[in-house]
Amino acid sequence: MNTQQKIEELTKISEEIKNFKGLDIAKNSTHAVPGEGDPDAKIMCIGEAPGQVEDSTGRPFVGQSGQLMRKTLTETTGIKPEEVFITNIVKFRPPDNRDPMPNEIEACRDWLDRQIDIIRPKIICTLGRYSMAKFIPDVSISRVHGQPRFVEFLGQKYHPAAALRGTTVLNEFKQDFIKLKNMLNPVSPTQNIPEEKPVVTQPSLF
Numbered sequence: 653m654n655t656q657q658k659i660e661e662l663t664k665i666s667e668e669i670k671n672f673k674g675l676d677i678a679k680n681s682t683h684a685v686p687g688e689g690d691p692d693a694k695i696m697c698i699g700e701a702p703g704q705v706e707d708s709t710g711r712p713f714v715g716q717s718g719q720l721m722r723k724t725l726t727e728t729t730g731i732k733p734e735e736v737f738i739t740n741i742v743k744f745r746p747p748d749n750r751d752p753m754p755n756e757i758e759a760c761r762d763w764l765d766r767q768i769d770i771i772r773p774k775i776i777c778t779l780g781r782y783s784m785a786k787f788i789p790d791v792s793i794s795r796v797h798g799q800p801r802f803v804e805f806l807g808q809k810y811h812p813a814a815a816l817r818g819t820t821v822l823n824e825f826k827q828d829f830i831k832l833k834n835m836l837n838p839v840s841p842t843q844n845i846p847e848e849k850p851v852v853t854q855p856s857l858f
């Protein structure tokens with residue numbers, strides 16, 4: 653699929669999401685939040701569900717934790733938010749930011765699967781436990797954050813909202829992004845090995 657075809661397919665999905673009224677959270681939302689970014693992105697960031705600012709703007713990860721995620725991405729990897737594709741498991745805001753419910757995750761599953769299929773990223777960076785559970789169920793995020801898994805390419809991270817709550821998690825969150833950069837640009841086995849210096853033997857003075 654070329655870039656133009658990808659844009660058309662992603663736009664179709666966005667329109668379906670915006671017109672969907674099959675969940676209470678969809679009927680009650682100000683704006684659906686389908687996702688945004690580069691259709692040819694190598695990295696796809698997948699969060700849980702939109703919060704208040706996302707609901708009022710229709711854009712993913714633009715509230716406080718979203719800004720932290722975007723800033724950390726750029727500061728640690730040099731990658732700009734517009735170079736990745738950012739979306740969520742659930743495309744509508746659950747009231748009072750409650751956890752998404754299984755029927756809501758299920759109703760939004762096909763849209764996300766199609767987005768992944770169109771973009772075909774090298775790395776899927778899951779943000780938070782609901783997003784992680786889509787790919788690796790039954791593990792605890794505090795044990796596996798930052799570890800890459802080859803479940804169709806995955807790097808799972810803490811949710812930025814958790815990073816906002818404390819310095820320890822914030823530092824781990826940043827370290828996870830640094831690993832993300834290394835996954836994209838692996839150090840070649842011959843890189844950084846100092847050249848062997850020729851052995852200079854002092855001529856004998858006698």
Ligand code: URA
Pocket residue numbers: 699700701702703706711712713714715717718740779780
């Ligand atoms: N948290 C998420 O998981 N998604 C957003 O879009 C914003 C905050």
